[in-house]
Amino acid sequence: MITNTTNRFWFVLLSAFAFIIRNRSMRKWFWVPLVFIAVGFLLPQNMIIPVENATIKNWDEKSFWAYPWGTSITHKGIDIFAAKGTAVISSTNGIVIYTYEGGKGGKSVMMLGPKWRFHYYAHLNEIKTFPLKPIKRGSTIGTVGDTGNAIGKPPHLHYAITSPFPYPKLYDSVAVQGWKKMFHLNPDIWLRDQ
């Protein structure tokens, strides 16, 4: 599939449905997860640039889907450059799904925001949040760094948004891995009008 987070999301959702359908007495509640999903889509997003005091000049508008991009093949996010230690702030309201240290992302945070979109913050110098913590838009979740495969490069926040629900309109028949654009959204779309 697309990402581990997408896989886990579908596993949890389908398990919930399977549980409800299998239990005769529960079957009348099948609409509960559907309403839950619908409400998530109705929440307003109102995204802000997730690095303190950063402007659109802190990233290149061609950052998203840059190719070739090492083992990732295409760059599925944007790199927002800032001094090491600058606060990384949450771009939306949401909840922390996990924090992780290791791999390509180095110190990273995954958050679930409105509209069932997962927001990924990577290469952090420091993580300043914890799993399941509800987060208000604009609050600090870490600091800009150069961890993971950003080591030796100028410090930056790798910021990416994925959706477990595909957006068929975003299918790109020309770009490398263009079909994946249905699941990996370009943060630039929302951040450019700040």
Ligand SMILES: [Zn+2]
């Ligand atoms: Zn990046």
